[in-house]
Amino acid sequence: xxxxxxxxxxxxxxxxxxxxxxxxxxxxxxxxxxxxxxxxxxxxxxxxxxxxxxxxxxxxxxxxxxxxxxxxxxxxxxxxxxxxxxxxxxxxxxxxxxxxxxxxxxxxxxxxxxxxxxxxxxxxxxxxxxxxxxxxxxxxxxxxxxxxxxxxxxxxxxxxxxxxxxxxxxxxxxx
Amino acid sequence: xxxxxxxxxxxxxxxxxxxxxxxxxxxxxxxxxxxxxxxxxxxxxxxxxxxxxxxxxxxxxxxxxxxxxxxxxxxxxxxxxxxxxxxxxxxxxxxxxxxxxxxxxxxxxxxxxxxxxxxxxxxxxxxxxxxxxxxxxxxxxxxxxxxxxxxxxxxxxxxxxxxxxxxxxxxxxxxxxxxxxxxxxxxxxxxxxxxxxxxxxxxxxxxxxxxxxxxxxxxxxxxxxxxxxxxx
Numbered sequence: 001x002x003x004x005x006x007x008x009x010x011x012x013x014x015x016x017x018x019x020x021x022x023x024x025x026x027x028x029x030x031x032x033x034x035x036x037x038x039x040x041x042x043x044x045x046x047x048x049x050x051x052x053x054x055x056x057x058x059x060x061x062x063x064x065x066x067x068x069x070x071x072x073x074x075x076x077x078x079x080x081x082x083x084x085x086x087x088x089x090x091x092x093x094x095x096x097x098x099x100x101x102x103x104x105x106x107x108x109x110x111x112x113x114x115x116x117x118x119x120x121x122x123x124x125x126x127x128x129x130x131x132x133x134x135x136x137x138x139x140x141x142x143x144x145x146x147x148x149x150x151x152x153x154x155x156x157x158x159x160x161x162x163x164x165x166x167x168x169x170x171x172x173x174x175x
Numbered sequence: 176x177x178x179x180x181x182x183x184x185x186x187x188x189x190x191x192x193x194x195x196x197x198x199x200x201x202x203x204x205x206x207x208x209x210x211x212x213x214x215x216x217x218x219x220x221x222x223x224x225x226x227x228x229x230x231x232x233x234x235x236x237x238x239x240x241x242x243x244x245x246x247x248x249x250x251x252x253x254x255x256x257x258x259x260x261x262x263x264x265x266x267x268x269x270x271x272x273x274x275x276x277x278x279x280x281x282x283x284x285x286x287x288x289x290x291x292x293x294x295x296x297x298x299x300x301x302x303x304x305x306x307x308x309x310x311x312x313x314x315x316x317x318x319x320x321x322x323x324x325x326x327x328x329x330x331x332x333x334x335x336x337x338x339x340x341x342x343x344x345x346x347x348x349x350x351x352x353x354x355x356x357x358x359x360x361x362x363x364x365x366x367x368x369x370x371x372x373x374x375x376x377x378x379x380x381x382x383x384x385x386x387x388x389x390x391x392x393x394x395x396x397x398x399x400x401x402x403x404x405x406x407x
Binding site for chain 2: 007008014018021025026028032033
């Protein structure tokens with residue numbers, strides 16, 4: 001009995017001490033991590049919409065499932081964050097669309113796959129709208145799953161923009 | 176006493192260099208030596224974890240039961256790695272992003288678990304710390320050496336600073352995975368050559384016990400008998 005109890009107890013105590021130490025470190029670092037991530041998001045937003053000012057996160061219902069976050073900016077544009085599945089889940093992409101429905105930029109925020117040429121895919125979409133964007137824009141790359149996922153993310157962003165535009169038009173008509 | 180500590184320290188850097196002699200920690204070595212900054216960051220991160228885990232495991236060596244020692248070591252190492260991840264994410268987010276998944280993979284780095292099992296659990300705290308420092312510096316030096324060769328000759332830059340005259344002579348494959356293996360091989364060969372002058376790398380002798388080929392070999396490998404010899 002002692003032979004079984006002591007190892008279990010020792011392992012349990014070590015786990016407990018490690019958890020307490022990590023909780024203490026987390027208490028100190030959590031606010032700093034949050035601040036650093038907020039700065040990172042702002043930087044990424046500015047990259048996909050260089051002329052955008054004052055981004056605010058908004059909540060909109062009825063958007064495509066891939067769209068996880070929506071940011072509006074003072075000039076009437078929106079930045080959409082999409083999470084799609086490439087070779088693995090967790091391919092997070094930001095896409096900026098201005099008030100006229102024109103794509104201002106797109107970029108990877110994070111991914112769980114090894115990216116090479118796909119890193120620069122976003123610039124292919126700049127200047128396109130929902131009418132002009134085609135799958136040929138990304139067909140040049142050999143990494144089909146990642147590029148297909150990228151394309152589906154951009155499509156979801158454009159669809160989300162259409163929904164938001166229709167909603168705001170509807171609200172104006174009601175007034 | 177003082178010489179003993181110095182010998183432990185130097186052992187990790189030269190005679191038992193974890194990367195170039197023991198060939199441990201190959202995954203982060205190949206993955207993070209594409210540029211000097213990421214190699215330096217990985218070396219420092221692994222060294223810190225190695226020193227702290229060696230110290231704690233040595234401190235608890237009489238308390239940790241033998242039957243659960245490996246899970247205990249892994250929990251201690253994982254604790255240090257997670258704390259380091261949080262600290263880097265908070266204070267040096269660019270380094271955290273650069274190291275990516277390889278930072279978390281320090282938990283399963285064979286150098287750290289290997290030193291815990293082979294050294295820290297049998298030796299006092301100070302010796303274990305010295306071993307951690309020596310092995311850590313050895314790891315760091317090997318990474319820096321490899322990253323310097325790969326970045327200077329592969330990307331014509333050093334730590335991100337461009338070297339204009341190298342631009343015409345650069346060999347881009349060195350920054351890719353095959354180039355990593357190539358440089359790694361050459362550095363191991365160079366280390367072996369240097370060690371030959373000092374009497375060569377000591378080969379450890381293992382008994383036949385536990386060897387899957389024991390029934391066919393009958394100790395032939397120990398006696399230098401080649402496969403196919405009938406006079407066994």
